[in-house]
Amino acid sequence: MLEVKKISGGYANIPVLKDVSFQVGDGELVGLIGLNGAGKSTTIKEIIGLLTPYQGEIFIDGETPRGQSEAYRKKIGFIPETPSLYEELTLKEHLEVVALAYDLEWELAFGEAEKLLKIFRLEEKLDWFPVHFSKGMKQKVMIVCALMVNPSLLIVDEPFLGLDPVAIKDLIDLINQQRSKGTSILMSTHVLDSAEKMCDRFVILHHGQVLADGTIEQLRKEFGQERASLNDIYLTLTQQEVD
Structure with missing residues (x-):
């Protein structure tokens, strides 16, 4: 479980987040939604x-980054936007670095990675260097590296960028497999149609604060839009920003 409790923060002399609190339960997929500049990347x-x-304070399974930083960080799998x-x-050496960083036994870690490499059709490219990879292939490598560690918390930031439709389906299937294993998943994305179908709950950030936190049904009630889609709610926020 991820617990974010009354976080305020940002960069040196540039505060961004103001008293942000939310949770992601075991086996739960929560969408982190907001306009550009709302604080999503800072939160991550x-x-x-x-x-x-x-x-x-921030907790993952009861552990914090303060004083328990190594154990805390080993619980996280992260798929960045870029x-x-x-x-x-080489690709294989990237996998070896991940295994070393997470203190994983290589044979077991590579066995886990192999399954993922086959899904993304990368098993024949272990000796390739990144210069030979397309952007989509690089994103697939990041997905493999994040999932091979069997994280307690998986964070995915704009996960569908650069992926072809087949790879998007493969990633969605893998995310659902992680949920079934009890992994907590936080996903930041602007692909709201997909997010609405996938996520159990949504945290909407606005100007560094949690504007709403709930299921799509709860958000509809919150914004007074009985049949609104997540995209409709997002556009409502956009219009408020313009006004």
């Missing part, structure tokens, strides 16, 4: 430890 950076909150690979390392 606070959770994975790239930023330290000004105040508040793939980030080491140009001098």
